[in-house]
Amino acid sequence: MSSAWCALSLLLVAAWAAPAAGPEVTIVEFTERGERKGTVTVEKIIKTDAEWQKILTPEQFAVTRRGGTECAFSGAFWKHHEKGIFRCVCCDTALFRSDDKFDSGTGWPSFFQPVAKENLELRTDTSHGMIRTEVRCRRCDAHLGHVFEDGPRPTGLRYCINSAALKFVRSR
Numbered sequence: 382m383s384s385a386w387c388a389l390s391l392l393l394v395a396a397w398a399a400p401a402a403g404p405e406v407t408i409v410e411f412t413e414r415g416e417r418k419g420t421v422t423v424e425k426i427i428k429t430d431a432e433w434q435k436i437l438t439p440e441q442f443a444v445t446r447r448g449g450t451e452c453a454f455s456g457a458f459w460k461h462h463e464k465g466i467f468r469c470v471c472c473d474t475a476l477f478r479s480d481d482k483f484d485s486g487t488g489w490p491s492f493f494q495p496v497a498k499e500n501l502e503l504r505t506d507t508s509h510g511m512i513r514t515e516v517r518c519r520r521c522d523a524h525l526g527h528v529f530e531d532g533p534r535p536t537g538l539r540y541c542i543n544s545a546a547l548k549f550v551r552s553r
Contacts, residue, residue, distance in 0.1 A: 406519050409497035411475035413550050415466040420499065426472050426521040433471070441470050444545040445523035448508075448515075453488030456544025460484075465551040466496065467542075472521035474500050476547065477540065485532070485539055490547065492540040493532045503528065516540060 404425045410418040433446050443449040453459075458467070467477040467490070477492045485491035495501050499519065506515040506527065516525045525546045532539030 408474055408500045408520055411466060411496060413466070414552050415475070415478050415496070417497070423520065428521075437471065438545075440545045444543045445471050445525075448524040449543075450526075451489075451543050451545050456489060458490040458544040458547055458549065459488055461490065461549065463549070463551055465549055467492075467547045467549055469518040469521060469523055469525075470546055470548045471523040472518060473548070474518055474520040476500055476518065476525070477542070479552075483533055485541065487539075487541060489526065489541045490544055491532070492542065493534075493536045493538055495540065501525075516542065518546075 405422050406425050407420055407422045409420050412418060430442075430446065434442055437445065440451065444451060461482075462479075464479050466475055466479070468475055475496045477490075477494075478496050481492045481494050481496075483491055483493060502517045502519045502522070504515045504517060506513045513527045513529070516528050517523060518525060523546055524543075526540065526542035529539045529541060530537055
């Protein structure tokens with residue numbers, strides 16, 4: 382065999398054996414203080430159920446990975462009033478600011494806008510005999526909740542989000 386053929390064979394074997402890169406997504410990064418850092422392209426986070434179960438509580442797993450909903454008036458953040466930023470419990474992507482949170486009377490944390498639309502993915506949800514718009518984290522595909530068109534000004538939107546899908550980082 383020629384040395385060129387050997388080198389090519391080694392390259393092909395290395396490419397075949399190397400793990401394939403996952404799909405990429407574009408999100409906006411934010412500091413812990415909620416300041417916009419900029420747009421970045423990152424690899425989408427894909428894990429098995431077993432991997433998610435190792436890092437999430439049973440409730441977090443049921444909500445974010447199985448599309449569940451926590452009971453109204455039970456989540457940690459529905460009456461939460463500290464200043465800061467809400468991030469995805471699965472991947473730490475910035476999702477909402479406390480300044481955009483309002484009391485919708487529904488028992489779930491509600492926001493009139495996301496910190497960056499690029500960080501969310503919206504999907505049509507026809508479960509439970511309704512047509513709704515599901516809200517997911519763009520980076521890890523976590524189910525967060527739903528968005529409705531009955532919110533306050535300036536957007537008229539109500540992002541109704543499960544506390545179990547969020548982690549809060551207090552402004553410093």
